[in-house]
Amino acid sequence: MNNLEPLIDIKLQAPQVGTSLLHRPRLTSRLDQGLQRPFTLVSAPAGYGKSTLVAAWVQDRTAVQASPDLDVAWVALEAEDDNPTRFWRYVLTSIERQRPGMARSALEALMQPAQPLLRDVLTHLLNRMVEMTRPLVLILDDYHDVNDQVIHQSVAYLIDHLPEQLHVTMLTRTEPPLPLARLRANGGMLELKADDLRCTFEESQAFLGHVAGRPVAPDVAHELHLRCEGWLVGLQLLAISLQGRRDARALLHELRGNHRLVTDYLMDEVLRQLPGDVRHFLLQSAVLERLSGPLCDAVLERHDSSEMLAMLERHQLFVISLDAPHSWYRYHTLFRDALLDRFARHPFDARLALHERASQWFAAHDDLLTAIEHALQANTPQRAVTWMASISMERLLNPELAPKIIAWFERIPADLVYQHPSLWWVYVARLLLNNRDHAVESWLAELERRLTLPEGDPLTLPVPHLERPAIRAFIAAQRAIIAGFFVNAPRAVALADDASRHDAHADSPTRPLIMAARSVAALIEGELPLARDLATSAARHAHDQGMYDTALLFHSTAALYHYFCGQVRDVWPAYLAAINTPHADLAAASGGYAPILQALLFREQNDLDAAQREIEHGLQLAWQQGQRRLLDMALGVLCLVCWSRGDVEQANNALDAHRHLPHASEDTFTRAVWITPIQVRVWITTDQWSTALTWAQHLDRHPRPSSIFLRERQDLARARVHLAVHQPHLVVDTLAALLPDAERQGRGEHQLEAHLLLSVAHHELGDTVNAHRHLTSALHLGRRWGYLRHFIDEGPIMRELLRGHAGGAAAPHHAFVHDLLNAFDGHTATGHPTASSTVPAETTGAALSVRERQVLQLLARGLSNDDIARHLGVSLPTVKSHVRNLMKKLQTRNRTQSVERARTLGYL
Numbered sequence: 036m037n038n039l040e041p042l043i044d045i046k047l048q049a050p051q052v053g054t055s056l057l058h059r060p061r062l063t064s065r066l067d068q069g070l071q072r073p074f075t076l077v078s079a080p081a082g083y084g085k086s087t088l089v090a091a092w093v094q095d096r097t098a099v100q101a102s103p104d105l106d107v108a109w110v111a112l113e114a115e116d117d118n119p120t121r122f123w124r125y126v127l128t129s130i131e132r133q134r135p136g137m138a139r140s141a142l143e144a145l146m147q148p149a150q151p152l153l154r155d156v157l158t159h160l161l162n163r164m165v166e167m168t169r170p171l172v173l174i175l176d177d178y179h180d181v182n183d184q185v186i187h188q189s190v191a192y193l194i195d196h197l198p199e200q201l202h203v204t205m206l207t208r209t210e211p212p213l214p215l216a217r218l219r220a221n222g223g224m225l226e227l228k229a230d231d232l233r234c235t236f237e238e239s240q241a242f243l244g245h246v247a248g249r250p251v252a253p254d255v256a257h258e259l260h261l262r263c264e265g266w267l268v269g270l271q272l273l274a275i276s277l278q279g280r281r282d283a284r285a286l287l288h289e290l291r292g293n294h295r296l297v298t299d300y301l302m303d304e305v306l307r308q309l310p311g312d313v314r315h316f317l318l319q320s321a322v323l324e325r326l327s328g329p330l331c332d333a334v335l336e337r338h339d340s341s342e343m344l345a346m347l348e349r350h351q352l353f354v355i356s357l358d359a360p361h362s363w364y365r366y367h368t369l370f371r372d373a374l375l376d377r378f379a380r381h382p383f384d385a386r387l388a389l390h391e392r393a394s395q396w397f398a399a400h401d402d403l404l405t406a407i408e409h410a411l412q413a414n415t416p417q418r419a420v421t422w423m424a425s426i427s428m429e430r431l432l433n434p435e436l437a438p439k440i441i442a443w444f445e446r447i448p449a450d451l452v453y454q455h456p457s458l459w460w461v462y463v464a465r466l467l468l469n470n471r472d473h474a475v476e477s478w479l480a481e482l483e484r485r486l487t488l489p490e491g492d493p494l495t496l497p498v499p500h501l502e503r504p505a506i507r508a509f510i511a512a513q514r515a516i517i518a519g520f521f522v523n524a525p526r527a528v529a530l531a532d533d534a535s536r537h538d539a540h541a542d543s544p545t546r547p548l549i550m551a552a553r554s555v556a557a558l559i560e561g562e563l564p565l566a567r568d569l570a571t572s573a574a575r576h577a578h579d580q581g582m583y584d585t586a587l588l589f590h591s592t593a594a595l596y597h598y599f600c601g602q603v604r605d606v607w608p609a610y611l612a613a614i615n616t617p618h619a620d621l622a623a624a625s626g627g628y629a630p631i632l633q634a635l636l637f638r639e640q641n642d643l644d645a646a647q648r649e650i651e652h653g654l655q656l657a658w659q660q661g662q663r664r665l666l667d668m669a670l671g672v673l674c675l676v677c678w679s680r681g682d683v684e685q686a687n688n689a690l691d692a693h694r695h696l697p698h699a700s701e702d703t704f705t706r707a708v709w710i711t712p713i714q715v716r717v718w719i720t721t722d723q724w725s726t727a728l729t730w731a732q733h734l735d736r737h738p739r740p741s742s743i744f745l746r747e748r749q750d751l752a753r754a755r756v757h758l759a760v761h762q763p764h765l766v767v768d769t770l771a772a773l774l775p776d777a778e779r780q781g782r783g784e785h786q787l788e789a790h791l792l793l794s795v796a797h798h799e800l801g802d803t804v805n806a807h808r809h810l811t812s813a814l815h816l817g818r819r820w821g822y823l824r825h826f827i828d829e830g831p832i833m834r835e836l837l838r839g840h841a842g843g844a845a846a847p848h849h850a851f852v853h854d855l856l857n858a859f860d861g862h863t864a865t866g867h868p869t870a871s872s873t874v875p876a877e878t879t880g881a882a883l884s885v886r887e888r889q890v891l892q893l894l895a896r897g898l899s900n901d902d903i904a905r906h907l908g909v910s911l912p913t914v915k916s917h918v919r920n921l922m923k924k925l926q927t928r929n930r931t932q933s934v935e936r937a938r939t940l941g942y943l
Contacts, residue, residue, distance in 0.1 A: 106169065117186070318378040524743075677689060774786065
């Protein structure tokens, strides 16, 4: 909690609206009606009076009435709130202030260091809100500043589960990416759009007269109304322009003959009419996002700012009061933008001086983050970086601040960062977390160069010579890890050794990183047991030094290597024993690693529903915490789980999501481990033979990766392509040489998969002896290590092989073969139907997915593929893929036979 940026109190208060402002009963009555539904969306471009309308409605419902019948929690959002933790801190704090105790448990859960899943946090809130007897309205103002997908998903979850006494009102310039179509269809929302918010002629005439200070003739008001099309900000600018004119029609004449934008012209007109001192105050104070009397006095070097702000509010010069005491204000967004545009024409030094004084004021008031921002605007990066270095590393590494910290580093000259060693670790960690490996390598190279500079050189590092070996070890270890990500095994090994030579002390803070680098090097060399043991040792060293989050990361890595070794049954118990962490906190504490690992294990046990739940959990945590590298792994596992369920559409969606990740193409290693193998399976399932063959031929024409581990994964995927195009002899050629090394170096998962593919390949070649031999070896590994899904995913041919093998299976394998056949037939080993099956595969070839059953129902109604695609909202190739899968599973040749077969089996 202490590491989070303090909340800005005034953002949790509704703007103050003058009682004499324009009354719009036609709209406030609709807002009243909207309370009968869960959600109200007020969506229109800037200047249409969204916040003013809702703030006036709130005042009427809560302040004017003698006995208010509801409470309001207001949150004014900004661009820097586009972070899940920060966003929900504001929302929950606002609710807690209105209803003490209501959001306390949710806030406590949210601010755990482990960052729990947002759905769990919101469940805390929703469970308490069920007890409410008095309505509460949550208002999210300026929601267009939110772009984070995790926030959108969590807001959608809240709206979907709103208790009867809670209503959400959202104010935004753009339509949010929420399930609005469903809310519209079931009458769950009220909408006010730009056309609704436009002033009627009567409202325009009343508003113009009120702001101008005198009645406006109907014909003049009518033309001004038409000129602005009921746009409230335009009307306000026109009315202010009329304040200094005797002849309103003269303004009409000027507008008719002017080709500039109305807002530009009117802004100049408004500023021209103001006294010079007021105009000077407006232009200078626009550099501040929020304004108060003391702040403006300090920045503008004057003594009457409070009186000036009050005067501006009285004259409705686009100043919005942010609190009841009227001590904090902000300018209307369009007005501030226009002021800044005009102030940019003033001397550069004058603008720098304002930001300089602002930075000093915020620093003196313990708001270092705002002080740093103004220091950068003032072109004083030295002061900014000094203040950054005074903030604890733990706070700078908090995910809530990640976008801001990265943006600062990009604006601060590198020379200054190199002079503050406490910032090096933060900078590298931020870049690595976001897959910016090339940027890290460039930065490390310069760090290394500066280590060699002689004393007295202005660029030399401010580090004692005794500490320089540790820096060299840090550089080498980071480079070793990056080399692993780019599948450069020799370089990774050499750099890991180099790191060890530079810093051999067992209690060195760099030691865990060095061991982790050696672990990556062992992985890409294919030495999985060694990689697992080194990652475990790195975790223990990190734990002994109090680096608990780092220790958990390395334990998670070790558990994954354990899985690659093939010891599926033992992975999770060994993981829990190693980390000694309560299971309830593990998913969030590991940043999403633990649920992703569990998804792999549940999938292998053929519990696909549990696997789906876990991988969705892990994926959301990875998004929520900005773990771009972990997202690669999560999306690969999600694709694998969806493919095993027969949901090819969702598998393709996961692959598309990966392709659109920032820097997705840079991490060769992660992509090759998690994405390529399942991508090949999806191509084969969807009959994309040419694409799969092109990929396999590309491997043949280009140099192979130096990593043994990746070469094997590629060879296994390529063998699947050869099987799919009926080239089993190439499978034998490819995998026969793979097995001995996989067995010797403990790559158990590869070993099992190779035996399964070789068994199928020899079967297709008519070599029953070798087919039986490889299947026996696969059964031995599968029974020993706890594999199920690897067998099932090979499809009907593997079921056929197992049936032929069942009679002659050795006694230890007989029960395991029986369990596998039960799993193929839609049952677990105990005889209960699995969640992923609907009918026995003995009669249908394989279980139908939910989407395939939907397609089947539409086929039975006589719909064409185009019609089905439109009905389901999917692409035509996706429908064709589902139809092909149906015919394969139902063992039919055309659509008519498929429908008849489905009726016979009871599907229709």
